[in-house]
Amino acid sequence: MLEKIIDITVKRVEEERKRLALPKRFKPVRDFRGSLERGAFAVIAEFKPSSPSGVKARWGLLEYLERVKAADALSVLTEPRFFKGSYYNLARAATLTDKPILFKDFVVDPFQIEAAYAFGADAVLLMIDVLGEDDLKYMALKAKSLGLQTLVEVSKPEDASVSEEAWVDVLGVNSRDFKTLKTDIKRIFKATRYIAERAFPLAESGVKGSRDAYELALRGYRGALVGTSLMESPDPLGSLLSIKRAGSAGLGRI
Numbered sequence: 001m002l003e004k005i006i007d008i009t010v011k012r013v014e015e016e017r018k019r020l021a022l023p024k025r026f027k028p029v030r031d032f033r034g035s036l037e038r039g040a041f042a043v044i045a046e047f048k049p050s051s052p053s054g055v056k057a058r059w060g061l062l063e064y065l066e067r068v069k070a071a072d073a074l075s076v077l078t079e080p081r082f083f084k085g086s087y088y089n090l091a092r093a094a095t096l097t098d099k100p101i102l103f104k105d106f107v108v109d110p111f112q113i114e115a116a117y118a119f120g121a122d123a124v125l126l127m128i129d130v131l132g133e134d135d136l137k138y139m140a141l142k143a144k145s146l147g148l149q150t151l152v153e154v155s156k157p158e159d160a161s162v163s164e165e166a167w168v169d170v171l172g173v174n175s176r177d178f179k180t181l182k183t184d185i186k187r188i189f190k191a192t193r194y195i196a197e198r199a200f201p202l203a204e205s206g207v208k209g210s211r212d213a214y215e216l217a218l219r220g221y222r223g224a225l226v227g228t229s230l231m232e233s234p235d236p237l238g239s240l241l242s243i244k245r246a247g248s249a250g251l252g253r254i
């Protein structure tokens with residue numbers, strides 16, 4: 001699955017580079033990590049209209065943003081084919097909120113980082129499973145050169161040691177197995193021992209509610225990136241607050 005997405009993304013971005021004139025950025029860059037650090041257990045609310053693993057999205061962008069105002073940051077999918085994301089959604093979100101926004105796509109080309117900057121993102125997702133270590137560093141430095149922060153995502157526990165690097169602003173550990181597309185929170189627990197002292201560790205994928213948040217916090221995770229369960233919730237605000245509360249209670253115990 002991941003390989004298929006990467007192939008299609010490489011082709012898409014080649015086209016975009018030819019066709020798409022990037023606008024001039026219209027707002028200052030926000031401090032993504034700083035915003036996550038302010039609260040106790042941080043929640044990044046993701047706008048995810050669709051996904052290969054299935055999302056029964058109840059909310060459009062506007063309604064969603066109104067309901068997740070208690071989030072510490074937002075994540076906006078821009079991958080069009082598998083996630084029904086768009087640069088348009090990113091730009092719209094950027095005009096509608098002052099919260100830091102994560103550019104959520106499969107970055108394979110520096111052009112995407114320029115697009116992230118142009119359309120108003122404050123941080124970019126960079127995946128070690130997509131880029132490998134050398135390209136990961138190159139893309140991270142490109143992002144930093146534009147003033148953007150990085151969320152570096154790993155899925156293999158031992159890769160979490162990349163969090164030693166100064167160019168990793170936030171370390172995301174993904175619970176999803178890219179082969180089966182299933183999430184298993186225990187994959188995130190296993191990464192704990194590889195995480196550097198300087199890191200801001202964030203749990204990604206499959207976080208459903210207060211129990212998950214509490215368990216993650218007890219293991220030193222300082223926040224979670226949550227998409228599906230908020231997109232599907234009849235009450236995204238209530239769901240978000242219960243994750244934040246339970247996570248914060250867990251952090252209070254360590």
Ligand SMILES: O=P(O)(O)OC[C@@H](O)[C@@H](O)c1c[nH]c2ccccc12
Pocket residue numbers: 046048104105106153174183204205206207225226227228229
């Ligand atoms: O919808 P979930 O299970 O709450 O997961 C959110 C986020 O972690 C997930 O969308 C994600 C994590 N890494 C990605 C990379 C690309 C696209 C999407 C993702």
